[in-house]
Amino acid sequence: MTTASETQVGTNVEDQPNKSSFLDILLIMLRKQPLASFGAAIVLAMIFMALFADVLTTIDPEENNLEFMLEAPGAAFWLGTDQFGRDLLTRIIYGARTALFVGFTCAVVGSTLGLVLGVASAYFGGMFDLIIQRVVDVIMAFPLIILALAVVATLGPGVENVIIAITIPFVPQCARVVRSNALAIREIPYVDAARALGFSHTRIIMRHMVPNVMAPFLIMLTSFLGQAILLEASLSYLGMGVQEPTAAWGLMLQGGAEEYAESAPWVAIWPGVAISLAVFGFNLFGDGVRDTLDPKLRSQ
């Protein structure tokens, strides 16, 4: 992805294989990878937008204002208004809240569950491993959005259900990657030593194995962020996700984007720009984290 020399990054990672905190990784990344730093900047801007939405704009994102339906972008409404007279910029800013809330919750919960399951699967082995892996096989035979839609079919739409629907497919993906790393760690003598000392399974897993699979865990977590945002937007666009009047980017595109394509194209353009920019930023950031933690994967 970047032009930084491979040997440099390689030695850095070898010098401090697992000790480095997330902050250290971030610092290494910023220095070596300008593209990833650009992604990180977008991510930070999005987080800022989400946190300070009510400071950045004083307009209510959900209140209809029928006087100003489909106003063109101008001094009063920088990006124009939608068919209910709601300011697009305001809704995009508040939409960041929805997108990031869903994105972070799904990525963190999904990868954490996957981490525990993957490590436990590698540690216990045998029947437990076999069953978990078969379940993982089955879940991974579904395209993401198909499984998410099937979950929504059961639970119904709404933010909480969308989060569940997106998280479920993430768990096995992360579990599989973490497991293959944890299998190698299980063979290292200190795990045997811990077992010989009579530590409980929970303690060995949580204190001795989990910290050593942090690299694949963080790689999966960051790669889930962009995916989750994109999935939420897709589900909301289909009307199976976040519901009106909540501000969500995918939902904004659904609300008559095609009908107003000619008369008010801004309705169909800006929310899409927001989605693309967010996913773009999170992906670049994720690529950077991956390259920093795992130099072997760099060129892909």
Added chain:
Amino acid sequence: MIKYLIKRLLLLLPTLLGAAILVFFLLRLVPGDVCEIRLAGTGLYADPAEIALCQKELGLDQHILKQFFDFIWGYATFDLGKSMWTGAPITHEIGLRFHLSLQVAIMATAVAIMIAIPFGIISAVKQNTWIDYFVRAFSIAGIAMPSFWLGILIILGLLIGTQAVFGEPWMPPIEFKPIWEDPVWNISQLIWPAVATGYRYSAVATRMTRSALLEVLREDYVRTARAKGLLEKVIINRHALKNALLPVVTVISIEFAFLMGGLVVTEQVFNLNGLGRLFVESVGAQDFNMTQQLVMLVVLIFVLTNFFVDILYAWLDPRIRYS
């Protein structure tokens, strides 16, 4: 080889059964069914007796395990049951739309290949030039951009473009006609969704082509070829590309299975009456029969594609032999 193939095919059965169990019970986890929606969906009071009658008609009053065995038995007898919403046989509903979705999927794959391979090659050959940066930016944008938004932009562009050129806006036709009946009509309708989905799928393949080719170009035999004075064109076409395309073939084939997922959204944008649309509608109407059969169809396509990719791989790479 034959033995291996049979073994692999048989191993698909547990996965399919697992998927069937998962989907069947997942959809029935939560109370509420199609009868309540159909009869009380408009907010009116629904007579419990009527709901019970409707449930009886659809077999929803039977024990859940009995329903499950009927569902599995259906595969043995090629009877997929009836849509709970329209009452028509599911094979009929799927048959109506299968053609459209398959055609879009094939066209989208073709678009993806046509973008990915030339762009990936040129990007690797011109590594770290502005061409390379452009191609990489183009493919990263493809991953970031939701395909439904690209679809909306295409429609928008078509409307504004045709308005400017011909004086009146033109939209792709809504009604579907098979390609052998009216090729021009058919292509002018389906090319847009194929581009919208294909561009997105080309992104991963472009990156894969680029990195695979870069790796191969660092191999000793490429250096030998250069040392003996072969033209760079010959080196790339005859020596490097053949080896570099192996992983690309895998990526493209596996993504073919995932196209179904992409179609769910794209068909909605372009108002196409395909399987993706049917899926979304069945989810909305809580037509569990239809939803589970469509999910199973996707899973079946997915596992079969994986199976064929494995075989294809062995066929393309003589070093891989299954036994």
